[in-house]
Amino acid sequence: MTGTRFDPSWFEAHHVNLSATERRAATLTTRRTVKKDWQAAWLAQAITCIDLTTLAGDDTPSRVQRLCAKARQPLRDDIMAALGLDALRVGAVCVYPTMVAHAVKALEGSGVPVASVATGFPAGLMPLSLRLAEINYAVDQGASEVDIVITREYALTGQWSKLYDEIAAMREACGPAHMKAILATGDLQTLGNVYKASMVAMQAGSDFIKTSTGKEGLNATLPVSLTMVRALRDFREKSGQIVGFKPAGGIKSAKDAIAWLILMKEELGTRWTRNDLFRFGASSMLGDIERQLEHHVTGRYSAANRHAMA
Template sequence: MALDPSMFQGHPVNRSATERRAATLGTRRSVKKLYQAAWLVNAIRLIDLTTLAGDDTAARVRRLCAKARRPLADRIAEGLGIADMGLTVGAVCVYPTMVPHAVEALEGSGIPVASVATGFPAGLMPLDLRLREIEWAVAQGAAEIDIVITREHVLRQDWQALHDEIRQMRAACGDAHMKAILATGDLQTLRNVYAASMVAMQAGADFIKTSTGKEGVNATLPVGLTMIRALRDYGAATGHRIGFKPAGGMKQAKEALAWQILMKEELGRDWLEPDLFRFGASSMLGDIERQLEHHVTGRYAASHRHAAS
Protein backbone atom coordinates (compact mmCIF):
# COMPACT_ATOMS: atom_id res chain seq x y z
CA MET A 1 0.00 0.00 0.00
CA ALA A 2 1.03 3.61 -0.37
CA LEU A 3 2.72 5.30 2.57
CA ASP A 4 0.10 6.45 5.09
CA PRO A 5 1.76 8.42 7.92
CA SER A 6 -1.57 8.85 9.69
CA MET A 7 -1.29 5.21 10.81
CA PHE A 8 1.78 5.92 12.95
CA GLN A 9 2.64 9.61 13.28
CA GLY A 10 1.80 10.88 16.74
CA HIS A 11 1.13 7.37 17.99
CA PRO A 12 2.10 7.31 21.68
CA VAL A 13 4.17 4.48 23.15
CA ASN A 14 4.36 4.46 26.94
CA ARG A 15 7.78 2.96 27.68
CA SER A 16 7.23 2.34 31.40
CA ALA A 17 3.87 0.65 30.79
CA THR A 18 5.37 -1.42 27.98
CA GLU A 19 8.22 -2.55 30.22
CA ARG A 20 5.80 -3.42 33.05
CA ARG A 21 3.64 -5.47 30.69
CA ALA A 22 6.66 -7.35 29.36
CA ALA A 23 8.02 -7.98 32.87
CA THR A 24 4.84 -9.79 33.92
CA LEU A 25 5.13 -12.51 31.28
CA GLY A 26 7.47 -14.63 33.34
CA THR A 27 5.55 -14.13 36.58
CA ARG A 28 1.84 -14.18 35.73
CA ARG A 29 2.07 -17.02 33.25
CA SER A 30 3.91 -20.32 33.63
CA VAL A 31 3.60 -23.74 32.07
CA LYS A 32 4.88 -26.89 33.75
CA LYS A 33 5.59 -30.54 33.06
CA LEU A 34 3.75 -31.99 30.05
CA TYR A 35 2.40 -28.58 29.03
CA GLN A 36 5.86 -27.05 29.10
CA ALA A 37 7.18 -29.91 26.96
CA ALA A 38 4.40 -29.30 24.42
CA TRP A 39 5.20 -25.57 24.23
CA LEU A 40 8.89 -26.34 23.76
CA VAL A 41 8.18 -28.83 20.97
CA ASN A 42 6.11 -26.14 19.28
CA ALA A 43 8.99 -23.68 19.69
CA ILE A 44 11.21 -26.01 17.64
CA ARG A 45 8.75 -25.70 14.74
CA LEU A 46 9.19 -21.91 14.90
CA ILE A 47 12.99 -21.69 14.87
CA ASP A 48 14.91 -20.25 11.93
CA LEU A 49 18.05 -22.27 12.65
CA THR A 50 20.79 -19.80 11.86
CA THR A 51 24.49 -19.53 11.17
CA LEU A 52 25.77 -16.07 10.24
CA ALA A 53 29.45 -16.24 11.10
CA GLY A 54 32.41 -14.98 9.12
CA ASP A 55 33.95 -18.46 9.12
CA ASP A 56 30.87 -20.30 7.82
CA THR A 57 31.70 -23.19 5.49
CA ALA A 58 29.74 -25.61 3.36
CA ALA A 59 30.43 -28.33 5.93
CA ARG A 60 29.03 -26.21 8.78
CA VAL A 61 25.90 -25.46 6.78
CA ARG A 62 25.40 -29.15 6.01
CA ARG A 63 25.68 -29.97 9.72
CA LEU A 64 23.16 -27.25 10.51
CA CYS A 65 20.77 -28.63 7.91
CA ALA A 66 21.11 -32.15 9.34
CA LYS A 67 20.12 -30.72 12.73
CA ALA A 68 17.21 -28.88 11.10
CA ARG A 69 15.91 -32.17 9.69
CA ARG A 70 16.21 -33.98 13.04
CA PRO A 71 16.18 -31.32 15.76
CA LEU A 72 15.67 -33.85 18.59
CA ALA A 73 17.71 -36.95 19.35
CA ASP A 74 15.77 -40.11 18.61
CA ARG A 75 15.71 -41.12 22.28
CA ILE A 76 14.01 -37.85 23.23
CA ALA A 77 11.46 -37.94 20.41
CA GLU A 78 10.58 -41.53 21.31
CA GLY A 79 10.28 -40.63 24.99
CA LEU A 80 7.90 -37.81 24.13
CA GLY A 81 5.86 -40.06 21.84
CA ILE A 82 6.46 -37.85 18.79
CA ALA A 83 8.87 -40.01 16.81
CA ASP A 84 6.40 -40.12 13.89
CA MET A 85 5.54 -36.42 14.02
CA GLY A 86 8.02 -35.37 11.34
CA LEU A 87 9.26 -32.52 13.54
CA THR A 88 11.58 -30.02 11.85
CA VAL A 89 12.58 -26.41 12.40
CA GLY A 90 10.84 -23.58 10.55
CA ALA A 91 13.74 -22.69 8.23
CA VAL A 92 17.51 -22.56 7.93
CA CYS A 93 18.98 -19.04 7.68
CA VAL A 94 22.40 -18.41 6.11
CA TYR A 95 24.44 -15.88 4.15
CA PRO A 96 23.73 -15.68 0.39
CA THR A 97 26.83 -17.62 -0.66
CA MET A 98 25.79 -20.47 1.63
CA VAL A 99 22.31 -20.76 0.09
CA PRO A 100 23.25 -23.37 -2.57
CA HIS A 101 24.78 -25.63 0.09
CA ALA A 102 21.68 -25.33 2.28
CA VAL A 103 19.29 -25.94 -0.62
CA GLU A 104 21.17 -29.11 -1.56
CA ALA A 105 21.31 -30.37 2.03
CA LEU A 106 17.59 -29.75 2.63
CA GLU A 107 16.33 -31.19 -0.65
CA GLY A 108 13.11 -33.12 -0.11
CA SER A 109 12.71 -32.01 3.52
CA GLY A 110 10.20 -29.21 2.93
CA ILE A 111 12.34 -26.90 5.08
CA PRO A 112 12.76 -23.50 3.40
CA VAL A 113 16.11 -21.76 3.10
CA ALA A 114 16.20 -18.17 4.31
CA SER A 115 18.99 -15.83 3.28
CA VAL A 116 20.02 -12.51 4.77
CA ALA A 117 20.67 -9.90 2.11
CA THR A 118 20.94 -6.16 1.37
CA GLY A 119 24.39 -5.72 2.87
CA PHE A 120 23.61 -7.52 6.13
CA PRO A 121 24.08 -6.50 8.92
CA ALA A 122 24.66 -2.76 8.39
CA GLY A 123 22.82 -2.38 5.09
CA LEU A 124 25.15 0.45 4.08
CA MET A 125 25.58 -0.47 0.43
CA PRO A 126 24.23 1.25 -2.68
CA LEU A 127 20.60 0.31 -3.18
CA ASP A 128 21.15 -1.23 -6.61
CA LEU A 129 23.73 -3.63 -5.17
CA ARG A 130 21.39 -4.56 -2.33
CA LEU A 131 18.62 -5.33 -4.81
CA ARG A 132 20.97 -7.45 -6.92
CA GLU A 133 21.99 -9.39 -3.82
CA ILE A 134 18.34 -10.22 -3.14
CA GLU A 135 17.83 -11.35 -6.73
CA TRP A 136 20.97 -13.49 -6.60
CA ALA A 137 19.94 -15.23 -3.37
CA VAL A 138 16.46 -15.95 -4.74
CA ALA A 139 17.99 -17.34 -7.95
CA GLN A 140 20.11 -19.70 -5.82
CA GLY A 141 16.98 -21.12 -4.20
CA ALA A 142 16.27 -18.95 -1.16
CA ALA A 143 12.54 -19.07 -0.36
CA GLU A 144 12.78 -16.32 2.27
CA ILE A 145 14.85 -13.14 2.33
CA ASP A 146 15.74 -11.25 5.52
CA ILE A 147 16.47 -7.67 4.46
CA VAL A 148 17.90 -4.88 6.61
CA ILE A 149 16.60 -1.35 6.51
CA THR A 150 18.60 1.88 6.39
CA ARG A 151 18.47 3.06 9.99
CA GLU A 152 19.24 6.64 8.97
CA HIS A 153 15.83 6.91 7.31
CA VAL A 154 14.19 6.14 10.66
CA LEU A 155 16.45 8.40 12.71
CA ARG A 156 15.75 11.28 10.29
CA GLN A 157 12.06 10.23 10.14
CA ASP A 158 12.27 10.17 6.36
CA TRP A 159 9.40 7.72 6.07
CA GLN A 160 8.95 8.10 2.34
CA ALA A 161 12.57 7.11 1.69
CA LEU A 162 12.20 4.11 3.98
CA HIS A 163 8.95 3.06 2.29
CA ASP A 164 10.41 3.42 -1.22
CA GLU A 165 13.50 1.38 -0.28
CA ILE A 166 11.54 -1.50 1.26
CA ARG A 167 9.02 -1.48 -1.61
CA GLN A 168 11.84 -2.00 -4.12
CA MET A 169 13.27 -4.79 -1.98
CA ARG A 170 9.87 -6.43 -1.85
CA ALA A 171 9.71 -6.34 -5.66
CA ALA A 172 13.21 -7.85 -5.92
CA CYS A 173 12.14 -10.78 -3.70
CA GLY A 174 9.56 -11.93 -6.25
CA ASP A 175 7.81 -15.02 -4.88
CA ALA A 176 10.14 -15.28 -1.88
CA HIS A 177 8.82 -14.13 1.49
CA MET A 178 10.46 -10.98 2.81
CA LYS A 179 11.31 -10.36 6.45
CA ALA A 180 12.22 -6.74 7.22
CA ILE A 181 14.89 -6.46 9.93
CA LEU A 182 14.40 -3.18 11.77
CA ALA A 183 17.58 -3.38 13.91
CA THR A 184 15.55 -2.00 16.80
CA GLY A 185 18.60 -1.60 19.03
CA ASP A 186 19.70 1.22 16.72
CA LEU A 187 16.35 3.07 16.53
CA GLN A 188 16.60 4.94 19.87
CA THR A 189 12.89 5.13 20.81
CA LEU A 190 9.89 2.81 20.93
CA ARG A 191 7.97 5.38 18.86
CA ASN A 192 10.54 4.91 16.12
CA VAL A 193 10.15 1.14 16.45
CA TYR A 194 6.39 1.42 16.06
CA ALA A 195 6.65 3.78 13.08
CA ALA A 196 9.32 1.70 11.32
CA SER A 197 7.16 -1.41 11.83
CA MET A 198 4.18 0.31 10.22
CA VAL A 199 6.19 1.61 7.26
CA ALA A 200 7.72 -1.82 6.62
CA MET A 201 4.28 -3.43 6.59
CA GLN A 202 2.86 -0.75 4.33
CA ALA A 203 5.76 -1.32 1.92
CA GLY A 204 5.00 -5.04 1.64
CA ALA A 205 6.96 -6.92 4.31
CA ASP A 206 5.62 -10.41 5.00
CA PHE A 207 7.35 -10.41 8.42
CA ILE A 208 8.85 -7.74 10.60
CA LYS A 209 11.96 -8.80 12.54
CA THR A 210 13.60 -7.20 15.55
CA SER A 211 17.32 -7.48 14.98
CA THR A 212 20.26 -8.70 12.97
CA GLY A 213 21.80 -10.22 16.09
CA LYS A 214 24.82 -7.97 15.58
CA GLU A 215 23.56 -4.86 17.43
CA GLY A 216 24.47 -4.06 21.01
CA VAL A 217 20.84 -4.69 22.03
CA ASN A 218 18.85 -7.29 20.15
CA ALA A 219 15.43 -8.87 20.77
CA THR A 220 13.81 -7.65 23.99
CA LEU A 221 10.24 -8.23 25.14
CA PRO A 222 9.33 -4.49 25.40
CA VAL A 223 10.48 -3.91 21.81
CA GLY A 224 8.68 -7.09 20.76
CA LEU A 225 5.48 -5.91 22.43
CA THR A 226 5.70 -2.58 20.58
CA MET A 227 6.11 -4.35 17.24
CA ILE A 228 3.31 -6.80 18.03
CA ARG A 229 0.94 -3.93 18.84
CA ALA A 230 1.86 -2.42 15.47
CA LEU A 231 1.04 -5.77 13.84
CA ARG A 232 -2.31 -5.82 15.58
CA ASP A 233 -3.12 -2.23 14.62
CA TYR A 234 -2.09 -2.82 11.01
CA GLY A 235 -4.24 -5.95 10.81
CA ALA A 236 -7.23 -4.13 12.25
CA ALA A 237 -6.84 -1.32 9.71
CA THR A 238 -6.15 -3.41 6.60
CA GLY A 239 -7.35 -6.95 7.23
CA HIS A 240 -3.87 -8.32 6.41
CA ARG A 241 -1.93 -10.55 8.81
CA ILE A 242 1.84 -9.98 8.98
CA GLY A 243 4.34 -12.27 10.68
CA PHE A 244 6.81 -11.49 13.45
CA LYS A 245 10.37 -12.71 14.10
CA PRO A 246 12.39 -11.85 17.20
CA ALA A 247 16.09 -12.59 16.71
CA GLY A 248 19.40 -12.07 18.43
CA GLY A 249 20.61 -13.05 21.88
CA MET A 250 17.97 -15.69 22.59
CA LYS A 251 19.68 -18.74 24.07
CA GLN A 252 17.41 -20.31 26.69
CA ALA A 253 14.28 -22.44 26.49
CA LYS A 254 12.50 -20.18 28.97
CA GLU A 255 12.81 -17.33 26.46
CA ALA A 256 10.99 -19.44 23.87
CA LEU A 257 8.16 -19.87 26.38
CA ALA A 258 7.96 -16.15 27.20
CA TRP A 259 7.83 -15.11 23.53
CA GLN A 260 5.15 -17.68 22.72
CA ILE A 261 3.05 -16.56 25.69
CA LEU A 262 3.38 -12.96 24.50
CA MET A 263 2.26 -13.88 20.99
CA LYS A 264 -0.72 -15.91 22.21
CA GLU A 265 -1.90 -13.24 24.63
CA GLU A 266 -1.52 -10.35 22.21
CA LEU A 267 -2.44 -11.92 18.84
CA GLY A 268 -3.97 -15.33 19.48
CA ARG A 269 -3.28 -18.98 18.70
CA ASP A 270 -2.78 -18.40 14.95
CA TRP A 271 0.52 -16.63 15.70
CA LEU A 272 2.02 -19.78 17.17
CA GLU A 273 2.45 -21.26 13.69
CA PRO A 274 5.54 -20.96 11.45
CA ASP A 275 3.72 -18.95 8.77
CA LEU A 276 3.25 -16.07 11.23
CA PHE A 277 5.94 -16.45 13.90
CA ARG A 278 9.61 -17.43 13.88
CA PHE A 279 12.56 -17.26 16.26
CA GLY A 280 15.96 -16.37 14.83
CA ALA A 281 18.21 -18.60 16.92
CA SER A 282 20.76 -21.38 16.97
CA SER A 283 21.97 -22.14 20.49
CA MET A 284 18.43 -21.93 21.90
CA LEU A 285 17.61 -25.23 20.22
CA GLY A 286 20.29 -26.94 22.29
CA ASP A 287 18.74 -25.75 25.55
CA ILE A 288 15.26 -26.75 24.40
CA GLU A 289 16.55 -30.24 23.63
CA ARG A 290 18.23 -30.38 27.04
CA GLN A 291 15.00 -29.38 28.83
CA LEU A 292 12.99 -31.94 26.88
CA GLU A 293 15.46 -34.69 27.78
CA HIS A 294 15.03 -33.71 31.43
CA HIS A 295 11.28 -34.05 31.00
CA VAL A 296 11.70 -37.54 29.55
CA THR A 297 14.41 -38.88 31.88
CA GLY A 298 14.33 -36.66 34.97
CA ARG A 299 18.01 -35.83 34.43
CA TYR A 300 19.91 -33.06 32.67
CA ALA A 301 22.35 -34.32 30.09
CA ALA A 302 25.78 -32.81 29.58
CA SER A 303 25.90 -30.46 26.60
CA HIS A 304 28.21 -32.78 24.67
CA ARG A 305 25.41 -35.36 24.60
CA HIS A 306 23.47 -33.21 22.15
CA ALA A 307 24.45 -32.69 18.53
CA ALA A 308 25.90 -29.25 17.95
CA SER A 309 23.83 -26.97 15.79
Protein backbone atom coordinates in the same frame (compact mmCIF):
# COMPACT_ATOMS: atom_id res chain seq x y z
CA MET B 1 1.69 -9.62 1.47
CA THR B 2 0.52 -6.78 -0.75
CA GLY B 3 1.07 -3.91 1.66
CA THR B 4 -0.73 -0.59 1.32
CA ARG B 5 -0.02 2.88 0.05
CA PHE B 6 2.23 4.98 2.25
CA ASP B 7 0.06 6.65 4.89
CA PRO B 8 1.89 8.46 7.71
CA SER B 9 -1.39 9.16 9.50
CA TRP B 10 -1.29 5.52 10.65
CA PHE B 11 1.74 6.17 12.86
CA GLU B 12 2.84 9.83 13.03
CA ALA B 13 0.77 10.71 16.09
CA HIS B 14 1.35 7.37 17.82
CA HIS B 15 3.05 7.58 21.22
CA VAL B 16 4.58 4.61 23.03
CA ASN B 17 4.56 4.83 26.83
CA LEU B 18 7.93 3.36 27.83
CA SER B 19 7.14 2.64 31.48
CA ALA B 20 3.77 1.06 30.67
CA THR B 21 5.33 -1.08 27.95
CA GLU B 22 8.05 -2.27 30.32
CA ARG B 23 5.48 -3.08 33.03
CA ARG B 24 3.34 -5.08 30.63
CA ALA B 25 6.37 -6.98 29.30
CA ALA B 26 7.53 -7.76 32.83
CA THR B 27 4.19 -9.34 33.77
CA LEU B 28 3.89 -11.61 30.73
CA THR B 29 5.84 -14.50 32.23
CA THR B 30 4.51 -14.01 35.77
CA ARG B 31 0.81 -14.16 34.89
CA ARG B 32 1.01 -17.34 32.83
CA THR B 33 3.16 -20.45 33.27
CA VAL B 34 3.27 -23.82 31.56
CA LYS B 35 4.49 -26.93 33.35
CA LYS B 36 5.24 -30.62 32.72
CA ASP B 37 3.55 -32.05 29.61
CA TRP B 38 2.24 -28.64 28.60
CA GLN B 39 5.72 -27.17 28.79
CA ALA B 40 7.11 -30.02 26.68
CA ALA B 41 4.41 -29.35 24.07
CA TRP B 42 5.22 -25.64 24.01
CA LEU B 43 8.94 -26.37 23.62
CA ALA B 44 8.28 -28.78 20.76
CA GLN B 45 6.20 -26.07 19.11
CA ALA B 46 9.05 -23.58 19.64
CA ILE B 47 11.40 -25.88 17.70
CA THR B 48 9.12 -25.68 14.67
CA CYS B 49 9.43 -21.88 14.79
CA ILE B 50 13.24 -21.69 14.86
CA ASP B 51 15.16 -20.26 11.93
CA LEU B 52 18.30 -22.31 12.52
CA THR B 53 21.05 -19.87 11.62
CA THR B 54 24.72 -19.62 10.82
CA LEU B 55 25.98 -16.17 9.83
CA ALA B 56 29.70 -16.34 10.55
CA GLY B 57 32.65 -15.15 8.53
CA ASP B 58 34.11 -18.65 8.55
CA ASP B 59 30.99 -20.45 7.29
CA THR B 60 31.76 -23.33 4.95
CA PRO B 61 29.61 -25.73 2.91
CA SER B 62 30.31 -28.51 5.40
CA ARG B 63 29.17 -26.37 8.34
CA VAL B 64 25.96 -25.53 6.51
CA GLN B 65 25.41 -29.20 5.68
CA ARG B 66 25.78 -30.16 9.34
CA LEU B 67 23.34 -27.42 10.35
CA CYS B 68 20.86 -28.69 7.77
CA ALA B 69 21.15 -32.21 9.18
CA LYS B 70 20.17 -30.76 12.56
CA ALA B 71 17.29 -28.90 10.92
CA ARG B 72 15.99 -32.17 9.49
CA GLN B 73 16.14 -33.87 12.90
CA PRO B 74 16.40 -31.34 15.73
CA LEU B 75 15.81 -33.92 18.50
CA ARG B 76 17.49 -37.26 19.14
CA ASP B 77 15.52 -40.38 18.26
CA ASP B 78 15.12 -41.47 21.88
CA ILE B 79 13.68 -38.10 22.94
CA MET B 80 11.31 -38.10 19.96
CA ALA B 81 10.10 -41.59 20.83
CA ALA B 82 9.58 -40.72 24.50
CA LEU B 83 7.54 -37.65 23.53
CA GLY B 84 5.47 -39.65 21.05
CA LEU B 85 6.57 -37.51 18.09
CA ASP B 86 6.88 -39.00 14.62
CA ALA B 87 8.43 -36.00 12.88
CA LEU B 88 9.69 -32.56 13.81
CA ARG B 89 11.38 -29.91 11.71
CA VAL B 90 12.63 -26.39 12.33
CA GLY B 91 11.02 -23.40 10.62
CA ALA B 92 13.90 -22.68 8.23
CA VAL B 93 17.66 -22.60 7.84
CA CYS B 94 19.10 -19.09 7.50
CA VAL B 95 22.48 -18.45 5.83
CA TYR B 96 24.41 -15.91 3.78
CA PRO B 97 23.59 -15.74 0.04
CA THR B 98 26.71 -17.66 -1.03
CA MET B 99 25.67 -20.56 1.21
CA VAL B 100 22.09 -20.78 -0.06
CA ALA B 101 22.76 -23.34 -2.79
CA HIS B 102 24.55 -25.64 -0.32
CA ALA B 103 21.62 -25.39 2.11
CA VAL B 104 19.05 -26.02 -0.63
CA LYS B 105 20.87 -29.18 -1.69
CA ALA B 106 21.26 -30.44 1.89
CA LEU B 107 17.56 -29.85 2.65
CA GLU B 108 16.17 -31.34 -0.55
CA GLY B 109 12.99 -33.27 0.16
CA SER B 110 12.81 -32.20 3.82
CA GLY B 111 10.22 -29.44 3.46
CA VAL B 112 12.49 -27.06 5.40
CA PRO B 113 12.79 -23.73 3.55
CA VAL B 114 16.06 -21.85 3.10
CA ALA B 115 16.21 -18.22 4.22
CA SER B 116 18.98 -15.85 3.19
CA VAL B 117 20.04 -12.56 4.68
CA ALA B 118 20.66 -9.91 2.05
CA THR B 119 20.88 -6.17 1.33
CA GLY B 120 24.32 -5.70 2.85
CA PHE B 121 23.54 -7.51 6.10
CA PRO B 122 24.04 -6.50 8.88
CA ALA B 123 24.65 -2.75 8.36
CA GLY B 124 22.86 -2.31 5.05
CA LEU B 125 25.17 0.55 4.11
CA MET B 126 25.43 -0.23 0.41
CA PRO B 127 23.90 1.47 -2.64
CA LEU B 128 20.32 0.32 -3.12
CA SER B 129 21.09 -1.14 -6.55
CA LEU B 130 23.66 -3.50 -5.01
CA ARG B 131 21.29 -4.50 -2.23
CA LEU B 132 18.58 -5.33 -4.74
CA ALA B 133 21.09 -7.32 -6.79
CA GLU B 134 21.98 -9.33 -3.68
CA ILE B 135 18.29 -10.16 -3.18
CA ASN B 136 18.07 -11.32 -6.79
CA TYR B 137 21.16 -13.48 -6.32
CA ALA B 138 19.81 -15.13 -3.15
CA VAL B 139 16.45 -15.90 -4.78
CA ASP B 140 18.16 -17.25 -7.90
CA GLN B 141 20.22 -19.55 -5.68
CA GLY B 142 17.03 -21.01 -4.24
CA ALA B 143 16.16 -18.93 -1.16
CA SER B 144 12.42 -18.96 -0.50
CA GLU B 145 12.72 -16.41 2.30
CA VAL B 146 14.86 -13.26 2.39
CA ASP B 147 15.76 -11.28 5.53
CA ILE B 148 16.49 -7.68 4.51
CA VAL B 149 17.91 -4.82 6.57
CA ILE B 150 16.66 -1.26 6.50
CA THR B 151 18.58 2.01 6.33
CA ARG B 152 18.50 3.08 9.97
CA GLU B 153 19.23 6.69 9.01
CA TYR B 154 15.76 7.03 7.50
CA ALA B 155 14.11 5.94 10.75
CA LEU B 156 16.38 8.04 12.96
CA THR B 157 15.78 11.19 10.90
CA GLY B 158 12.07 10.64 10.26
CA GLN B 159 12.41 10.08 6.51
CA TRP B 160 9.55 7.62 6.49
CA SER B 161 8.60 7.96 2.83
CA LYS B 162 12.18 7.12 1.82
CA LEU B 163 12.10 4.09 4.09
CA TYR B 164 8.81 3.01 2.53
CA ASP B 165 10.19 3.35 -1.02
CA GLU B 166 13.32 1.38 -0.10
CA ILE B 167 11.43 -1.52 1.48
CA ALA B 168 8.87 -1.57 -1.34
CA ALA B 169 11.71 -1.92 -3.88
CA MET B 170 13.16 -4.78 -1.84
CA ARG B 171 9.74 -6.45 -1.65
CA GLU B 172 9.47 -6.29 -5.44
CA ALA B 173 12.97 -7.76 -5.84
CA CYS B 174 12.05 -10.71 -3.59
CA GLY B 175 9.38 -11.83 -6.05
CA PRO B 176 7.77 -15.05 -4.77
CA ALA B 177 10.12 -15.28 -1.76
CA HIS B 178 8.79 -14.18 1.62
CA MET B 179 10.47 -11.03 2.90
CA LYS B 180 11.35 -10.39 6.54
CA ALA B 181 12.24 -6.76 7.26
CA ILE B 182 14.93 -6.47 9.96
CA LEU B 183 14.45 -3.19 11.79
CA ALA B 184 17.65 -3.36 13.90
CA THR B 185 15.65 -2.06 16.84
CA GLY B 186 18.73 -1.69 19.03
CA ASP B 187 19.82 1.13 16.71
CA LEU B 188 16.48 2.97 16.58
CA GLN B 189 16.83 4.67 20.01
CA THR B 190 13.14 4.90 20.97
CA LEU B 191 10.11 2.61 21.06
CA GLY B 192 8.30 5.29 19.09
CA ASN B 193 10.73 4.81 16.23
CA VAL B 194 10.33 1.04 16.54
CA TYR B 195 6.54 1.35 16.17
CA LYS B 196 6.78 3.72 13.21
CA ALA B 197 9.40 1.64 11.40
CA SER B 198 7.25 -1.46 11.96
CA MET B 199 4.22 0.23 10.44
CA VAL B 200 6.16 1.56 7.44
CA ALA B 201 7.68 -1.88 6.79
CA MET B 202 4.24 -3.47 6.77
CA GLN B 203 2.76 -0.76 4.53
CA ALA B 204 5.63 -1.45 2.11
CA GLY B 205 4.66 -5.12 1.88
CA SER B 206 6.84 -7.00 4.39
CA ASP B 207 5.64 -10.53 5.12
CA PHE B 208 7.39 -10.46 8.52
CA ILE B 209 8.89 -7.78 10.69
CA LYS B 210 12.01 -8.80 12.60
CA THR B 211 13.67 -7.17 15.60
CA SER B 212 17.38 -7.46 15.00
CA THR B 213 20.31 -8.70 12.98
CA GLY B 214 21.84 -10.19 16.12
CA LYS B 215 24.88 -7.97 15.56
CA GLU B 216 23.65 -4.85 17.40
CA GLY B 217 24.61 -4.04 20.97
CA LEU B 218 20.98 -4.56 22.03
CA ASN B 219 18.90 -7.18 20.27
CA ALA B 220 15.48 -8.70 20.91
CA THR B 221 13.82 -7.66 24.17
CA LEU B 222 10.27 -8.20 25.35
CA PRO B 223 9.41 -4.44 25.49
CA VAL B 224 10.61 -3.96 21.91
CA SER B 225 8.79 -7.11 20.80
CA LEU B 226 5.60 -5.97 22.55
CA THR B 227 5.79 -2.66 20.68
CA MET B 228 6.18 -4.45 17.34
CA VAL B 229 3.39 -6.91 18.13
CA ARG B 230 1.05 -4.04 18.95
CA ALA B 231 1.97 -2.53 15.57
CA LEU B 232 1.08 -5.87 13.95
CA ARG B 233 -2.30 -5.77 15.65
CA ASP B 234 -2.94 -2.15 14.63
CA PHE B 235 -1.93 -2.86 11.04
CA ARG B 236 -4.30 -5.82 10.85
CA GLU B 237 -7.17 -3.68 12.13
CA LYS B 238 -6.46 -0.90 9.61
CA SER B 239 -5.63 -2.99 6.54
CA GLY B 240 -7.13 -6.42 7.13
CA GLN B 241 -3.71 -7.93 6.31
CA ILE B 242 -1.81 -10.38 8.50
CA VAL B 243 1.96 -10.02 9.00
CA GLY B 244 4.36 -12.32 10.85
CA PHE B 245 6.89 -11.55 13.57
CA LYS B 246 10.45 -12.72 14.19
CA PRO B 247 12.47 -11.83 17.29
CA ALA B 248 16.20 -12.43 16.84
CA GLY B 249 19.42 -11.93 18.74
CA GLY B 250 20.08 -12.84 22.35
CA ILE B 251 17.34 -15.49 22.53
CA LYS B 252 19.23 -18.47 23.89
CA SER B 253 17.23 -20.55 26.35
CA ALA B 254 14.11 -22.67 26.56
CA LYS B 255 12.83 -20.12 29.08
CA ASP B 256 13.20 -17.41 26.43
CA ALA B 257 11.24 -19.53 23.95
CA ILE B 258 8.35 -19.87 26.39
CA ALA B 259 8.39 -16.12 27.15
CA TRP B 260 8.05 -15.13 23.50
CA LEU B 261 5.38 -17.74 22.82
CA ILE B 262 3.43 -16.36 25.77
CA LEU B 263 3.78 -12.86 24.31
CA MET B 264 2.35 -14.00 20.97
CA LYS B 265 -0.52 -15.97 22.53
CA GLU B 266 -1.45 -13.19 24.96
CA GLU B 267 -1.32 -10.35 22.44
CA LEU B 268 -2.38 -11.95 19.15
CA GLY B 269 -3.73 -15.41 19.90
CA THR B 270 -2.76 -19.01 19.19
CA ARG B 271 -2.65 -18.42 15.42
CA TRP B 272 0.57 -16.41 15.90
CA THR B 273 2.38 -19.27 17.63
CA ARG B 274 2.64 -21.21 14.34
CA ASN B 275 5.67 -20.94 12.14
CA ASP B 276 3.97 -19.33 9.14
CA LEU B 277 3.49 -16.22 11.31
CA PHE B 278 6.15 -16.58 14.00
CA ARG B 279 9.84 -17.42 13.94
CA PHE B 280 12.78 -17.24 16.30
CA GLY B 281 16.13 -16.10 14.94
CA ALA B 282 18.17 -18.40 17.13
CA SER B 283 20.39 -21.45 17.08
CA SER B 284 21.90 -21.97 20.53
CA MET B 285 18.36 -22.01 21.95
CA LEU B 286 17.72 -25.35 20.26
CA GLY B 287 20.39 -27.07 22.35
CA ASP B 288 18.82 -25.86 25.59
CA ILE B 289 15.33 -26.89 24.45
CA GLU B 290 16.62 -30.37 23.64
CA ARG B 291 18.26 -30.52 27.07
CA GLN B 292 15.03 -29.49 28.81
CA LEU B 293 13.03 -32.06 26.86
CA GLU B 294 15.51 -34.78 27.78
CA HIS B 295 15.03 -33.79 31.42
CA HIS B 296 11.27 -33.99 30.95
CA VAL B 297 11.42 -37.59 29.71
CA THR B 298 14.26 -38.91 31.92
CA GLY B 299 14.16 -36.72 35.03
CA ARG B 300 17.88 -35.98 34.63
CA TYR B 301 19.78 -33.00 33.27
CA SER B 302 22.55 -33.81 30.83
CA ALA B 303 25.62 -31.79 29.96
CA ALA B 304 25.10 -29.21 27.25
CA ASN B 305 27.70 -30.90 25.03
CA ARG B 306 25.36 -33.90 24.64
CA HIS B 307 23.15 -31.69 22.46
CA ALA B 308 25.49 -30.44 19.81
CA MET B 309 24.15 -28.07 17.17
CA ALA B 310 25.76 -29.97 14.32
